[in-house]
Amino acid sequence: MKKFYDRKNELKILEQIEKNSYSNAAFTIITGRRRIGKTALLKKFISTKKAATFLPPEAPSPFYASNGKKNWSNQSTLKFLEA
Incomplete structure (x- = not known):
């Protein structure tokens, strides 16, 4: 596994979102540069929790990604992880 660098602030925010979701439904989107x-942040966060993840596969090539083909539904995976 790759080294995980200090992201305590981000993990604390995710913990707060999880805590708030017990009383109010929540849907969280994490965005940022590639x-x-x-x-890695999400995997670290759920590493001690029961969780379901949905991650689309990597785009197979820059050509594929640059042509705007975003329909990965038939290739995506749903994984259930248990702590």
Whole structure:
């Protein structure tokens, strides 16, 4: 596994979102530039929790991504993780 660098502030925000979701439904979207660790942050956050994740596959090539083809529904995966 790759080294996970200090993201305590972001993890604390996710913990607060989770805590708030017990009384109010919540849907959280995490955005940002590519390759800054969004997926790693989420994997670290759910590593001790029961969770379901939905991650679309990587685009197979820059050509595929640059042509705006975003229909990955038949290739996506749904995984259930347990702590």
